[in-house]
Amino acid sequence: xxxxxxxxxxxxxxxxxxxxxxxxxxxxxxxxxxxxxxxxxxxxxxxxxxxxxxxxxxxxxxxxxxxxxxxxxxxxxxxxxxxxxxxxxxxxxxxxxxxxxxxxxxxxxxxxxxxxxxxxxxxxxxxxxxxxxxxxxxxxxxxxxxxxxxxxxxxxxxxxx
Amino acid sequence: xxxxxxxxxxxxxxxxxxxxxxxxxxxxxxxxxxxxxxxxxxxxxxxxxxxxxxxxxxxxxxxxxxxxxxxxxxxxxxxxxxxxxxxxxxxxxxxxxxxxxxxxxxxxxxxxxxxxxxxxxxxxxxxxxxxxxxxxxxxxxxxxxxxxxxxxxxxxxxxxxxxxxxxxxxxxxxxxxxxxxxxxxxxxxxxxxxxxxxxxxxxxxxxxxxxxxxxxxxxxxxxxxxxxxxxxxxxxxxxxxxxxxxxxxxxxxxxxxxxxxxxxxxxxxxxxxxxxxxxxxxxxxxxxxxxxxxxxxxxxxxxxxxxxxxxxxxxxxxxxxxxxxxxxxxxxxxxxxxxxxxxx
Numbered sequence: 001x002x003x004x005x006x007x008x009x010x011x012x013x014x015x016x017x018x019x020x021x022x023x024x025x026x027x028x029x030x031x032x033x034x035x036x037x038x039x040x041x042x043x044x045x046x047x048x049x050x051x052x053x054x055x056x057x058x059x060x061x062x063x064x065x066x067x068x069x070x071x072x073x074x075x076x077x078x079x080x081x082x083x084x085x086x087x088x089x090x091x092x093x094x095x096x097x098x099x100x101x102x103x104x105x106x107x108x109x110x111x112x113x114x115x116x117x118x119x120x121x122x123x124x125x126x127x128x129x130x131x132x133x134x135x136x137x138x139x140x141x142x143x144x145x146x147x148x149x150x151x152x153x154x155x156x157x158x159x160x161x
Numbered sequence: 162x163x164x165x166x167x168x169x170x171x172x173x174x175x176x177x178x179x180x181x182x183x184x185x186x187x188x189x190x191x192x193x194x195x196x197x198x199x200x201x202x203x204x205x206x207x208x209x210x211x212x213x214x215x216x217x218x219x220x221x222x223x224x225x226x227x228x229x230x231x232x233x234x235x236x237x238x239x240x241x242x243x244x245x246x247x248x249x250x251x252x253x254x255x256x257x258x259x260x261x262x263x264x265x266x267x268x269x270x271x272x273x274x275x276x277x278x279x280x281x282x283x284x285x286x287x288x289x290x291x292x293x294x295x296x297x298x299x300x301x302x303x304x305x306x307x308x309x310x311x312x313x314x315x316x317x318x319x320x321x322x323x324x325x326x327x328x329x330x331x332x333x334x335x336x337x338x339x340x341x342x343x344x345x346x347x348x349x350x351x352x353x354x355x356x357x358x359x360x361x362x363x364x365x366x367x368x369x370x371x372x373x374x375x376x377x378x379x380x381x382x383x384x385x386x387x388x389x390x391x392x393x394x395x396x397x398x399x400x401x402x403x404x405x406x407x408x409x410x411x412x413x414x415x416x417x418x419x420x421x422x423x424x425x426x427x428x429x430x431x432x433x434x435x436x437x438x439x440x441x442x443x444x445x446x447x448x449x450x451x452x453x454x455x456x457x458x459x460x461x462x463x464x465x466x467x468x469x470x471x472x473x474x475x476x477x478x479x480x481x482x483x484x485x486x487x488x489x490x491x492x493x494x495x496x497x498x499x500x501x502x503x504x505x
Contacts, residue, residue, distance in 0.1 A: 010383075036340055036386060037388075037389075037390040037391070041331055041332070041383060056328075056330045058329055058331055059331055059332045059336060059383070061332070062182075062310030062311075062333060063255070063497065066497065067497065
């Protein structure tokens, strides 16, 4: 099940992420894909703000994982520096998904085979203008597929023409 | 765990251990300032083919390298084990597996030698790198701390008293260097290679944006990174040297402008820099220029003491012992440790 959307800048990407965050529940896993500068961190910033995280959400590339308290606990991971899929095991994603945690993984598509097969994969692509982005949202497994329709409604403001 | 009460005023010689990320390092520093030795075993070659730090490789390599590095630091210092009065180690921030290697070794040595153990904040240690080997160093200063993981401005008012004025709201400056270098196919780490090829490029060839977040001492480098990608996508034949030089100019311009403003606003007597990006030649040149213009002291640590090293850990450990005493032996690693306020 695939949904499509477009944004016209990092702020719009943040707003779209906020709309998705309203649908998020403890145990949710979201993988973010897209090349350098596509807006993965901006997405997490918008997502976190909508959860009520009030501190700055900065790139976790260096430390691999940042954790924030909001309506849910936001675990912001970045596997840019990992090259072997098995290393994701060291981070313990399954434990982070227990209870009230939601896990967002930048470059997560690269490690998908080592993760629970139940996630929302969001791919951001450069569009025509410098700031335009096309987003493709793919629901994998039951958790997100069940919310497919609501998600589509939430994304209406950013629907592809 | 209860510690024996020891007289810390006699502590002079500190062994420092650093293993938070790429480097396995040990050093011996006397009285918090005099560097007797500093040994750094870089893992960069091991990580280069992966384009970044690989945690599992990092912690395994720290285990292999730490004992020889400590032994070498003591030999180079020309002292005997019995002359070491305390052992300091970085306990955060960094990669948890890597940090634990250094912390565990330091505790074991402290127990065996029956000397105090002190757990040091890596970011706080970077502040002290300016003090090493520089008898003229004088507070208050504004410190620009720039590395792969951090970009922050700190007002260091007096020993034991500092506050963070601002920091990056997205990417660290060194991270932007690494990512741009990787995007341009230049390899890892990105800082030195961009610094080098920038000499052959035109810093004004491309007008990359200077992001100025609302808060006066905050930084943002995410948009700059995106601008580089946009420019290269539109101009695939652009010279990598011009992109590198123009990118570096944009980074350094923002770093220096904000540091200068902070120093003026808080009434600092000098500017000091630390972290891997502090080894950047353009940044050093510009800091020297503005300090000369503004009548401020410029404290630029040796390049080897900008990147991660253990001398700064030993120095910070010595000052911390004087101020706050030894650390409990059950202190663990704290991978997400920030720079809040000094240990007390």
